[in-house]
Amino acid sequence: MAHYTPLSAFLSRHFDHKVQKISVNAGFxxxxxxxxxxxxxxxxxxxxxxxxxxxxxxxxxxxxxxxGKTFFRRAQQKRAAKxxxxxxxxxxxxxxxxxxxxxxNTYGELTRLMQLYEEALAVPDVVGLVIGTRPDCVSxxxxxxxxxxxxxxxxxxxxxxxxxxxxxxxxxxxxxxxxTAADAIWRTAARxxxxxxxxxxxxxxxxxxxxAAQAADINRLPLDxxxxxxxQIVRGTAMxxxxxxxxEKAAADPSFRSDFHLYSAEAYAALVVDLLERLRPDLVVExxxxxxxxxxxxxxxxxxxxxxxxxxxxxxxxxxxxxxxxLWDGTTPSSR
Ligand code: SF4
Numbered sequence: 624m625a626h627y628t629p630l631s632a633f634l635s636r637h638f639d640h641k642v643q644k645i646s647v648n649a650g651f652x653x654x655x656x657x658x659x660x661x662x663x664x665x666x667x668x669x670x671x672x673x674x675x676x677x678x679x680x681x682x683x684x685x686x687x688x689x690x691g692k693t694f695f696r697r698a699q700q701k702r703a704a705k706x707x708x709x710x711x712x713x714x715x716x717x718x719x720x721x722x723x724x725x726x727x728n729t730y731g732e733l734t735r736l737m738q739l740y741e742e743a744l745a746v747p748d749v750v751g752l753v754i755g756t757r758p759d760c761v762s763x764x765x766x767x768x769x770x771x772x773x774x775x776x777x778x779x780x781x782x783x784x785x786x787x788x789x790x791x792x793x794x795x796x797x798x799x800x801x802x803t804a805a806d807a808i809w810r811t812a813a814r815x816x817x818x819x820x821x822x823x824x825x826x827x828x829x830x831x832x833x834x835a836a837q838a839a840d841i842n843r844l845p846l847d848x849x850x851x852x853x854x855q856i857v858r859g860t861a862m863x864x865x866x867x868x869x870x871e872k873a874a875a876d877p878s879f880r881s882d883f884h885l886y887s888a889e890a891y892a893a894l895v896v897d898l899l900e901r902l903r904p905d906l907v908v909e910x911x912x913x914x915x916x917x918x919x920x921x922x923x924x925x926x927x928x929x930x931x932x933x934x935x936x937x938x939x940x941x942x943x944x945x946x947x948x949x950l951w952d953g954t955t956p957s958s959r
Contacts, residue, residue, distance in 0.1 A: 625937070626899075626936075626937060626940035626941070626945070626946040626947060627899050627908050627936070627940075627946065627947040628904060628905065628906065628907050628908060628947055629907065629908065629909075630848070630907055630908075630909045630910075632907055633817075633847060633848055633907040633909075637777055637817075638718070638750070638777075640716040640717070640718055641716065641717050641718070642717075642718050642719065642720055642750065642751075643695050643717060643718075643719050643720070644719070644720045644722040644753060645687070645688055645691030645692065645695070645719050645720070645721060645722060645749075646687075646691070646722045646724045646725075647684055647687050647688060647691075647721050647722060647723050647724065647743065648687065648724070648725040648726075649684055649723055649725075649728065649739045651723075651725065651726040651727055651728050651730050651731065652726055652727070652730065653726045653727045653730065653757075654727060654730050654757070654759075654760055654798075655727075655757065655796070655797070655798045659730075660757070660759055660760070660798050660799075661796065661797075661798030663796055663861065664796065664861075665785075665795050665796055665797055665798075666794075666795045666796050666860060666861035666862040666865065667795060667823070667854070667855070667856075667857065667860055667862045668857075668860060669857045669858070669859050669860050669915075669919060683742070684721070684739055684742045684743050684746075685742055685743075685745070685746055688719065688721055688743060688746045688749055689746065691719070692719060692746075692748065695717070695719075696717075699717070717748070718748050718749070718750045719746075719748050719749045719750065720749070720750065720751045720752065720753050720777065720779075721740075721743035721744070721746070721749050721751070721752050721753070722752075722753045722755070723739075723740075723743075723752065723753070723754045723755060724753075724755050727756050727757050727760050728754050728755055728756050729754060729756040729757075729760050729761050729765055730756070730757075730760050733762075733764055733765060733768070736765065737768060740752055740754075740772070744776050750776060750777055751776045751777025751778060751779070752772075752776065752777070752778050752779070753779045753781060753819075754769075754778070754779070754780050754781065755781045755783070755821075756780065756781070756782060756783070757782070757783055757798075757799065758782045758783070758784065758799055758803050758804040758806070758807035758808070759798065759799040759803050759807070761780070761807055761810070761811070763810070766810060766811060766814055766816070767814070769811075769814065769816055770814035770815065770816060773815070773816060778816055778817070779816070779817045779818070779819055779847070779848070780811050780816055780817070780818055780819070781818075781819035781820070781821065781848070781850070782804055782807055782808060782811075782818070782819070782820050782821070783797075783820075783821045784801070784804040784808075784820040784821060784822055785797060785821065785822055785823045785826070786801070786822065786823065786826055786829065786837070787801050787837045787840040787841070788801070788826075788829065788833070789801055790828070791826045791827075791828060791829055794826070794827065794828065795826060795862070796861070801840070804820070805844060808820065808844050808845060808846060809844075809845060812845035812846075812956075817847040817848070818845065818846050818847055818848075819846065819847060819848035819849065819850065819909070820841070820844070820846050820848075820849055820850070821850045821851075821852065822837070822841075822849065822850070822851055822852070823852050823853075823854055824851055824852065824853060824854065824891070824894055824895070824898070825853060825854040825884060825885070825886055825891070825894065826854055827854075827862075827865070827882050827883045827884075828882045831884075831894055831897065834894055834897070834898060835894070835897035835898045835900075835901055836901075837898065838898050838899075838901030838902045838951075839901070839952065839954060841902065841906070842901075842902060842903045842906070842951070842952075842954040842955065842956075843954055843955075843956055843957060844956055845956040846906060846956075847906070847907060848906075848907045848908075848909050849902075849906055849907065849908050849909065850908075850909045850910050850913075851895060851898070851908065851910065851911050851912075852910075852911075852912060852913040853886060853891050853911075853912055853913070853923070854883075854885065854886075855913070855914075855915050855920060855922075855923070856883075856885070856920070856921040856922045856923075857915050857919050857920060857921065858918075858919050858920070858921050859919070863921050865883075866881075866883050866921070866922070867921075869881035869882070869883055885922050885923045886923065887923070887925075888923075888925040888927055888932060888935060889935060891912075892911075892932065892935035892936045892938075892939050893939055895911050895936050895939075896936060896939045896940055896943065896945070899936075899940075899947045899948075900943075900945050900946075900947065900948070900949050900950040900951075901948075901950050901951060901952070902947055902948060902951060903948060903951050903954070903955060904946075904947050904948030904951065906947075908947070910929065911929075911932060911933065911936060912927075912929055912932050914927075914928075914929070
């Protein structure tokens with residue numbers, strides 16, 4: 624049994640069949656790049672890292688979903704063949720969630736947004752939406768629409784929060800503070816919508832102690848799911864330039880200390896466990912890592928797959944004899 628609350632626990636609360644997320648790039652842009660909410664974008668962001676191979680922006684939402692369904696069906700058939708089964712899924716019904724992932728998927732005219740979401744839901748076997756967005760880009764009108772939509776489809780809103788530290792958020796040019804993220808999460812949950820959040824662990828200037836202590840603020844938010852990512856330095860980003868500059872300074876001046884701390888896989892697994900021990904046990908932890916394409920990744924290059932990293936986390940829990948919530952202080956989301 625997992626030592627943390629995995630995504631399957633969340634999915635089984637909402638579905639009585641298997642569901643697979645299919646990433647969709649609906650051609651959105653980002654208000655933190657075009658000057659509407661900010662300029663230059665988040666310093667770590669290179670959107671070339673967002674799209675899986677089956678997801679081409681030249682295709683409509685419907686075409687991308689159909690292509691994704693074919694991709695996952697073939698993968699299922701291969702797995703079934705390996706097990707010596709002739710049936711693709713041995714009678715297990717598979718449904719899909721359209722994952723609006725790239726850029727800011729609530730950035731646009733309401734009618735245009737509604738068209739895109741409805742196009743996804745009209746695809747056979749697509750039973751819901753997962754919508755990734757910025758916390759400063761959700762209007763009351765849009766949230767009301769999502770609340771209505773969830774009467775007939777599953778809807779999960781995922782916010783990029785990234786850190787509870789306003790200093791870190793300023794440094795990475797997020798263009799919003801933590802209070803804005805908390806406000807969006809509360810406004811979404813108040814409508815009965817499931818809410819998720821992304822965090823990057825180990826942003827420049829953040830210590831391991833601070834990273835784990837963020838659990839206290841996270842526990843107070845009405846979140847259902849959490850995605851954790853290690854800090855990755857991606858080529859072509861402002862953060863990559865900052866990182867290289869600091870490395871060059873450190874090479875030239877031994878007294879200079881870079882405040883980038885890139886964890887080894889084992890040290891990052893320990894950091895994840897430090898955080899999870901402090902998290903409330905019902906909060907679903909969907910993932911611990913994200914791996915940018917090798918050609919774009921400057922550092923750290925662990926050469927691991929997701930499931931191999933999960934094994935490191937499990938091993939660390941076993942070594943410590945702990946589990947998610949074993950150091951939880953009992954804090955739960957409370958009214959604002
Ligand atoms: S991470 Fe998201 S919000 Fe930040 S610049 Fe990239 S697309 Fe925009």
